[in-house]
Amino acid sequence: MRSLLKPASVLVSAALLLSAFPFQTFAAVNEDLPENWDGRTGTFTYSLLGETPVERYYYSDDYFSGSGKILDPHLRTMSLDLAMAAFGDEKTHTDKQLADLLNDLGFDKEKYVSFDYDGLIPTADTIACGISSKATDDGDLVVVGIRGANYGREWGSNFSSGKSGNAKGLSESADKVIKRLKDYEKDNDLKGAKIWISGYSRGGGVSDLTGKYINEHLDEFGITADDLYVYTFEAPRATVEDTNYENIHNVLNPYDLVPAVYPEQWELYNSGVDDVISPAETVTLTPKTVNINILKKKKEKEADPAISAADFEADFLSFVTDNVSREEFSGMSGYISDILVILMSKNQDDLVELLQVLKDKIRGSIDIKKAGKLLIHPTDSEEFSSAATSLVSGITDDLDFNSFSKYLSEQEFASLKGAIVPLFTAVLPLIAADLKSSSGAFYHFATLFENAVSIFSQHDPELILEMVKNEDSYHTQNLAQKLASSDNSNNSGSSKAIIIFAILGTGLLIAGICLLLISAKLKKRLRSNK
Numbered sequence: 001m002r003s004l005l006k007p008a009s010v011l012v013s014a015a016l017l018l019s020a021f022p023f024q025t026f027a028a029v030n031e032d033l034p035e036n037w038d039g040r041t042g043t044f045t046y047s048l049l050g051e052t053p054v055e056r057y058y059y060s061d062d063y064f065s066g067s068g069k070i071l072d073p074h075l076r077t078m079s080l081d082l083a084m085a086a087f088g089d090e091k092t093h094t095d096k097q098l099a100d101l102l103n104d105l106g107f108d109k110e111k112y113v114s115f116d117y118d119g120l121i122p123t124a125d126t127i128a129c130g131i132s133s134k135a136t137d138d139g140d141l142v143v144v145g146i147r148g149a150n151y152g153r154e155w156g157s158n159f160s161s162g163k164s165g166n167a168k169g170l171s172e173s174a175d176k177v178i179k180r181l182k183d184y185e186k187d188n189d190l191k192g193a194k195i196w197i198s199g200y201s202r203g204g205g206v207s208d209l210t211g212k213y214i215n216e217h218l219d220e221f222g223i224t225a226d227d228l229y230v231y232t233f234e235a236p237r238a239t240v241e242d243t244n245y246e247n248i249h250n251v252l253n254p255y256d257l258v259p260a261v262y263p264e265q266w267e268l269y270n271s272g273v274d275d276v277i278s279p280a281e282t283v284t285l286t287p288k289t290v291n292i293n294i295l296k297k298k299k300e301k302e303a304d305p306a307i308s309a310a311d312f313e314a315d316f317l318s319f320v321t322d323n324v325s326r327e328e329f330s331g332m333s334g335y336i337s338d339i340l341v342i343l344m345s346k347n348q349d350d351l352v353e354l355l356q357v358l359k360d361k362i363r364g365s366i367d368i369k370k371a372g373k374l375l376i377h378p379t380d381s382e383e384f385s386s387a388a389t390s391l392v393s394g395i396t397d398d399l400d401f402n403s404f405s406k407y408l409s410e411q412e413f414a415s416l417k418g419a420i421v422p423l424f425t426a427v428l429p430l431i432a433a434d435l436k437s438s439s440g441a442f443y444h445f446a447t448l449f450e451n452a453v454s455i456f457s458q459h460d461p462e463l464i465l466e467m468v469k470n471e472d473s474y475h476t477q478n479l480a481q482k483l484a485s486s487d488n489s490n491n492s493g494s495s496k497a498i499i500i501f502a503i504l505g506t507g508l509l510i511a512g513i514c515l516l517l518i519s520a521k522l523k524k525r526l527r528s529n530k
Contacts, residue, residue: 033058033474044101046084047150048461050091055465057081058474059105061136064194067226069246071275076251077472079198079231080465086145086203088128093119098130098145107132107143111188115180116147124156124341127173127206131184133193140193144181144210148203148233149461155344156337158202158236158261163330166209167238167262169337170202174209181210185221192222196229200461201258204235204250211248212239212271230272233464236261237268248272251468255283255309255458257316265321266329277467283309283458288450289440309455312447319437319444323430335423342412354407361399384429392424 033041039060045052063075085101088094095117103109116128128147133140162168185191195214199207211230214221218228230248234256250270252259255278262268284306343351399420401413408416437443448455457463469475 038062040105042104044081044085044104045097046087047089047097048087052097053462055081055084056475057101057105058472061106061134061138061141064136064141064196064229065138067247068194068229069226071249073468073472074474075229076231076249076275077465077468077475079196079229080200080233080251080461080468082143082145082196083148083198083200083203083231083233084461084465086128086130086147086199087149088117088147090150093117093121093128093150095128095130102130102132102143102145105134107134113184115176122152122154124153124160124169124337126151126154127157127176129177129180129203131180133184133188133190138194140190142181142185142190142193142195144177144195144197144207146177146197146199146203146206146210148200151202152344153341154202156341159333159336159340161262161326161330161333163327164240166240167205167236167268170205170236170238171209173202173206174213177206177210178213182220194223194227194229195221198231198233199235200233200464201235201459204232205238207232208235208248208250208271209238212241212243212245215243215245215247215271232270232272233461234259234459235270237264237270238262239269239271240267241271242269243271245272249275251275251277251464253458253464253467254278255313255455257313257455258459260313260317263317263321265317266326268326277464277471279458279463279467280470283454285309285312285447285451285454287312287439287443288446289437290442290446307447309451309458312451313455316444316448319434320430323433328426332423332426335419335426338415338419339423342408342416346407350407354404357403357407361403362395384432385425388425388428389421392421392428395424396421 033039037060039058039062041056041058043054043056045054057078058074059078060074063072063078066072082098082101085098086095088098089096095114099109099112099114102112112130112132114128114130116122116126117130120126120128122128128151130145131142133142135141157169157173160167160169160172162171165171181195185193197207197211199205207230211228211232214223214228215225218224225245225247228247230245231251232248233251234253235250236259248271250272252274254276259270285308286305287307343354346354396417399417401408401410404413404416431442431445434442434444440446
């Protein structure tokens with residue numbers, strides 16, 4: 001892996017490094033399938049960063065002959081195949097890959113319907129999915145594949161938490177999918193059909209809530225709990241009820257921070273049973289702090305050489321939730337959504353350049369005197385609040401449209417600038433609290449920035465796919481073989497981690513840049529004054 005990120009330039013550097021993250025796609029046929037296996041095998045494609053990788057699938061109607069409460073490693077892999085095909089084309093926003101896969105699996109082509117695809121540009125109010133059905137020896141089967149990537153402005157919905165109840169954005173999206181499923185079954189006379197649902201990330205959170213609703217209204221669908229098969233992958237926690245439905249399998253990588261974007265400390269949960277899978281090797285991180293003892297000429301305490309990613313992420317979430325309530329986050333979430341809606345509507349190259357310009361403008365606009373006041377006043381004092389507002393307002397006052405006109409319309413620029421002031425002002429107390437971390441100044445955010453590639457690459461869908469394939473006897477290639485051969489791959493473009501992964505996890509990172517730049521500028525000024 002390339003050199004680790006410098007704290008103050010994490011977003012741009014993470015995006016560039018993630019785009020070079022190499023993986024290889026395998027589509028080998030397993031010659032050791034059971035002799036009586038009567039399923040289908042073939043290949044499917046999905047879209048990720050302009051590439052269309054090819055993966056092999058193994059499907060059988062027999063996956064649905066038993067109870068949905070029992071985790072089936074083969075159905076788990078097939079469910080992730082379905083979720084990835086549902087990503088849709090990131091440029092045209094069409095669903096051809098999903099429709100083609102379901103057709104190959106024997107679902108009725110004439111009964112396939114899709115929603116919020118067909119070239120529709122995603123918005124904060126859309127949630128794309130495809131629904132189809134087929135007759136099997138064990139009865140009718142309805143399938144729902146929900147989009148979990150390539151959804152642009154839908155990012156605005158991800159951070160709409162609400163002050164209480166289920167996560168607002170994901171819950172509203174699930175309501176739409178539930179209505180579509182009900183209408184589909186009614187229109188096709190499919191009450192009593194078994195139901196298979198799958199989604200990844202955002203799509204996983206919506207799948208989880210949809211499965212929860214079905215479990216609570218089984219009679220309405222004419223089924224029992226055994227007839228529901230829900231597989232979610234890296235799904236954010238989104239419900240206030242800790243239900244543990246056995247037919248909802250929440251597949252989780254313990255090193256992935258994204259499922260905790262709404263942390264358990266806020267009493268939000270997944271609806272099903274956690275199915276924890278792990279990479280072949282333990283993921284470790286390099287601790288990082290910022291030396292603020294320059295005048296005293298003290299040597300900063302040396303951190304441990306490596307820490308467990310899972311332990312750090314748990315510690316980071318505890319730190320955030322100790323300092324920010326769900327109600328306070330809800331007040332920020334609208335601004336986070338406004339920023340993400342704008343950023344995620346840009347193509348990869350423009351996004352990298354835009355973030356670089358934004359970082360440079362912030363760096364050149366910091367008022368050292370105003371910044372210093374943040375370090376001497378308690379974070380809950382009026383003096384701190386006034387200093388934070390003054391500092392951030394000064395920064396945004398220096399943001400001019402001409403510097404961003406290549407990437408933003410005037411309306412987008414005004415919205416971005418308008419969201420930065422209240423968001424930064426609200427989050428600065430959290431960053432300032434990290435200054436006093438017992439593990440060292442700015443330990444949580446500095447370590448997060450330093451290890452951004454390692455942390456956010458754990459949300460890569462292709463990594464998750466290889467992890468579930470590694471526990472699926474129908475697939476011949478295992479994770480260790482794939483990682484060992486990845487350096488020789490000529491097909492790295494197919495699994496580049498999306499820049500989204502460098503931003504997802506917390507909108508707080510944006511504000512983190514501000515204080516880390518403050519720290520850097522303070523150090524520079526202190527050196528010059530010695």
